[in-house]
Amino acid sequence: STVISVSDPDDEVKTTVRSVIGLLDQGVTASQIAVLYPQQNPYARQLEEHLNDSAICFSGVSSRTIADSMLGRFISSLLNLPDQNLNVKAVLNFLSNCQTRLNVDSPLSAPSTSWSQIAMAAGVTAGLEDWSEKLSRYKEQLLVTAEKERARTGDDDQASLHERKSHELDELLTFVTELNHIVDPKSLPTDWAGLCSWLRQAIERYLGSNDRVGPEKGDFVAVEQVLDQLQNLARVEPTTTLSVFRRSVEAQLEDHNERIGKLGQGVLVGDIRQAWGLNFEHTFILGLAEGIFPTAPRKNGVISDEDRAQLNGALSVSRDVTNDDHRRFLAALSSSNKNTVLFPRGDLRQHKENYPARWLEQMAERMGVPSLNEALMDSRHSWAIHQPSFISGVRNSNFPASSQEFDLASLLDGRDEGQDLATVLLNNTSSFEAGRQLIDSRNSGRFTRFDGNLSGLVNPSTVRTNVLSPTRLKQWVDCPHSYFMRHVLDVDEPESFRHEFRISALIRGSLIHEAADRFFQDQISKGTPPGPNRQYNEHDILLMRQIGMEVATELETQGLVGRPLFWKRDREQLLNDLVGILKFDNQREPRGTVVATELKFGLPDGDFPPLKRKLPSGRTVNFRGSVDRVEKTAAGTLVVVDYKTGKLDSYKQLSPDNPILGGSQLQLPLYAAAANSYLGQDVNETHASYWFTSDSQKWATKGYLVTYDVLDAFDEAIDVIVDGIEGGLFPPKPAPSSSKWTGVGKCVFCDPDALGTREIDEKWKTLSLLDSLHPYIQLRGEDAIASDEQGDDE
Numbered sequence: 001s002t003v004i005s006v007s008d009p010d011d012e013v014k015t016t017v018r019s020v021i022g023l024l025d026q027g028v029t030a031s032q033i034a035v036l037y038p039q040q041n042p043y044a045r046q047l048e049e050h051l052n053d054s055a056i057c058f059s060g061v062s063s064r065t066i067a068d069s070m071l072g073r074f075i076s077s078l079l080n081l082p083d084q085n086l087n088v089k090a091v092l093n094f095l096s097n098c099q100t101r102l103n104v105d106s107p108l109s110a111p112s113t114s115w116s117q118i119a120m121a122a123g124v125t126a127g128l129e130d131w132s133e134k135l136s137r138y139k140e141q142l143l144v145t146a147e148k149e150r151a152r153t154g155d156d157d158q159a160s161l162h163e164r165k166s167h168e169l170d171e172l173l174t175f176v177t178e179l180n181h182i183v184d185p186k187s188l189p190t191d192w193a194g195l196c197s198w199l200r201q202a203i204e205r206y207l208g209s210n211d212r213v214g215p216e217k218g219d220f221v222a223v224e225q226v227l228d229q230l231q232n233l234a235r236v237e238p239t240t241t242l243s244v245f246r247r248s249v250e251a252q253l254e255d256h257n258e259r260i261g262k263l264g265q266g267v268l269v270g271d272i273r274q275a276w277g278l279n280f281e282h283t284f285i286l287g288l289a290e291g292i293f294p295t296a297p298r299k300n301g302v303i304s305d306e307d308r309a310q311l312n313g314a315l316s317v318s319r320d321v322t323n324d325d326h327r328r329f330l331a332a333l334s335s336s337n338k339n340t341v342l343f344p345r346g347d348l349r350q351h352k353e354n355y356p357a358r359w360l361e362q363m364a365e366r367m368g369v370p371s372l373n374e375a376l377m378d379s380r381h382s383w384a385i386h387q388p389s390f391i392s393g394v395r396n397s398n399f400p401a402s403s404q405e406f407d408l409a410s411l412l413d414g415r416d417e418g419q420d421l422a423t424v425l426l427n428n429t430s431s432f433e434a435g436r437q438l439i440d441s442r443n444s445g446r447f448t449r450f451d452g453n454l455s456g457l458v459n460p461s462t463v464r465t466n467v468l469s470p471t472r473l474k475q476w477v478d479c480p481h482s483y484f485m486r487h488v489l490d491v492d493e494p495e496s497f498r499h500e501f502r503i504s505a506l507i508r509g510s511l512i513h514e515a516a517d518r519f520f521q522d523q524i525s526k527g528t529p530p531g532p533n534r535q536y537n538e539h540d541i542l543l544m545r546q547i548g549m550e551v552a553t554e555l556e557t558q559g560l561v562g563r564p565l566f567w568k569r570d571r572e573q574l575l576n577d578l579v580g581i582l583k584f585d586n587q588r589e590p591r592g593t594v595v596a597t598e599l600k601f602g603l604p605d606g607d608f609p610p611l612k613r614k615l616p617s618g619r620t621v622n623f624r625g626s627v628d629r630v631e632k633t634a635a636g637t638l639v640v641v642d643y644k645t646g647k648l649d650s651y652k653q654l655s656p657d658n659p660i661l662g663g664s665q666l667q668l669p670l671y672a673a674a675a676n677s678y679l680g681q682d683v684n685e686t687h688a689s690y691w692f693t694s695d696s697q698k699w700a701t702k703g704y705l706v707t708y709d710v711l712d713a714f715d716e717a718i719d720v721i722v723d724g725i726e727g728g729l730f731p732p733k734p735a736p737s738s739s740k741w742t743g744v745g746k747c748v749f750c751d752p753d754a755l756g757t758r759e760i761d762e763k764w765k766t767l768s769l770l771d772s773l774h775p776y777i778q779l780r781g782e783d784a785i786a787s788d789e790q791g792d793d794e
């Protein structure tokens with residue numbers, strides 16, 4: 001016999017498969033080879049996978065039972081439902097276990113992932129009433145958010161996303177209502193035949209008819225047999241309960257292992273107990289480690305071994321298990337002319353170290369060596385092989401076990417021969433090849449497709465919308481790769497399922513904008529538009545507060561304001577800020593008479609068409625947007641005001657010399673140009689400013705006179721941005737390191753596993769020096785990068 005010591009059970013299996021290939025290569029027929037293992041887990045599944053990967057014909061019992069199959073999991077989760085009162089976890093488990101049909105007439109599968117997200121975001125817990133109430137409320141929230149999104153930003157994609165979700169939500173509610181009816185414990189049959197027929201109908205409803213072809217056919221046939229047998233129990237017991245029925249079905253499904261291949265054809269793979277009386281040319285025995293084979297003795301807690309020993313063998317003692325294992329081992333050894341036994345030194349998954357089976361030490365003694373370890377470390381003992389690692393196994397094998405091992409062996413040989421690894425010929429389809437290209441590209445100083453360089457690969461008309469919005473363009477400036485993920489690939493960042501405790505920044509902003517708009521609309525319609533000398537009196541303040549309360553109540557009924565405890569305080573703060581718009585109005589300069597509020601252009605419900613701008617490159621682009629307030633002074637100055645409910649921090653550098661902060665603040669020039677274009681008769685100049693409308697930001701303003709120079713800077717920036725987007729430049733531009741503590745500017749696209757983005761940071765240093773990205777770097781400018789460092793948390 002040969003003993004091979006390998007790192008862990010994974011390596012045992014790979015080494016065995018490689019050795020089997022070696023034997024086949026020497027002319028041993030597959031049916032003369034046996035691979036035996038002492039435990040199903042982990043050997044059965046791994047052997048099945050690796051032998052299939054290597055296309056070796058084998059016969060044995062599959063590690064998979066019907067209970068593990070998609071159908072088995074479906075049945076188990078369905079049978080669990082009647083006791084759960086539509087508990088959200090049980091329903092989501094049911095949905096995720098297999099692809100259930102959307103409805104009885106539909107071949108489409110239920111979108112389990114997005115339904116799970118919806119149910120979690122809606123905060124569903126259990127019971128049909130709760131599902132119905134929470135989903136309906138969430139639907140209303142989604143529709144309101146969609147409407148607001150469309151009205152404020154004109155971002156149709158984002159708005160449609162919310163609407164699509166609300167449609168899916170309707171489907172989910174219909175599905176859950178039907179499911180509730182099907183698994184209602186009160187309407188379930190109470191006899192074997194009735195429950196079997198109920199289960200058959202449920203399978204047909206959710207998975208379709210059982211006349212399947214392909215690999216699933218066997219599972220459906222097996223389940224049909226199980227149900228046939230169970231319904232015969234009606235002869236023994238006329239009635240039963242769901243829990244007895246469930247336990248019986250599950251026990252039957254767990255007992256059904258599929259057979260692979262035909263006995264006598266191909267390599268025999270199976271439990272070591274099958275070796276009795278068989279005859280092979282070569283047998284591999286896996287798992288020769290204490291605790292695996294022999295199995296760890298289990299003490300019987302009720303009757304001790306000492307007491308059992310008194311009964312002259314009537315009851316087994318714990319060492320009997322070890323003796324049985326020994327007999328099986330000897331039987332397996334004797335079933336073959338040659339044997340290879342494998343000892344796994346540890347279990348890398350469980351961080352566990354193993355000791356060799358005691359029988360291996362006995363073998364070493366018989367070979368005249370004091371211990372197995374000595375034999376393994378001494379190359380003169382060719383019967384004992386120490387294989388230090390998987391890599392050494394691949395190196396020393398005559399033939400690799402799979403195309404992946406083949407590639408790995410080629411790479412190792414290439415490295416030994418000092419060859420450039422990039423030139424080693426690999427399988428084209430190999431994941432090594434794709435991985436090698438990716439690592440090679442990312443490690444190089446080149447700007448490749450793996451770094452977001454899609455120049456020449458994208459269709460310009462598909463990567464941007466016809467009507468541009470400054471908010472979306474800002475996203476490209478902040479990080480082109482995140483723009484690509486969100487707006488070209490339409491990949492959403494996964495929603496956090498944390499329930500919102502407080503009103504979100506978006507809704508907070510909506511409340512202020514909406515209430516201020518209603519107040520000034522009211523003033524304009526009454527023919528008393530506020531002018532620079534207007535002194536707001538108690539009545540005005542009361543009116544503004546009243547309007548604020550109206551909007552707040554609307555948001556409250558839509559469930560958009562968070563938990564009542566926080567909302568009470570937040571609402572007071574917001575109403576206070578709203579009143580401040582009147583109280584602190586005289587601190588702004590310049591001021592004029594209000595001529596428009598929420599002036600919308602290029603938006604679906606807007607008053608004006610999109611704003612056209614001809615850029616220095618000669619291309620004309622259209623813009624959309626909404627200007628919060630436009631005033632006109634007696635001296636003919638148009639005053640554009642944009643309310644900001646966030647922080648001032650990232651606008652501190654804004655000035656007439658730095659009017660767009662490296663392309664990240666495009667609203668003021670755009671809004672000024674729009675106001676001028678639509679309301680600019682008899683106007684000498686336009687002034688635009690952000691107004692930070694909260695006590696916390698001390699009612700600060702940041703703005704400037706919008707000169708031709710400012711508009712030129714804006715147009716040039718838009719040219720660079722549109723060029724970049726249409727030209728397929730989407731490199732990941734990591735957030736500045738100082739803002740990473742706060743998570744500002746970070747997203748999950750480059751860091752889905754939260755293990756960090758150091759490589760991307762490093763690569764960006766190289767990419768930022770490239771000519772192709774020079775216009776982008778120049779646009780951002782040192783000042784823009786510096787402002788980034790302070791965080792941008794509008």
Ligand code: SF4
Pocket residue numbers: 479480481482732733734735745746747748749750751757760
């Ligand atoms: S993780 Fe950072 S670099 Fe990557 S896409 Fe998001 S913002 Fe850009």
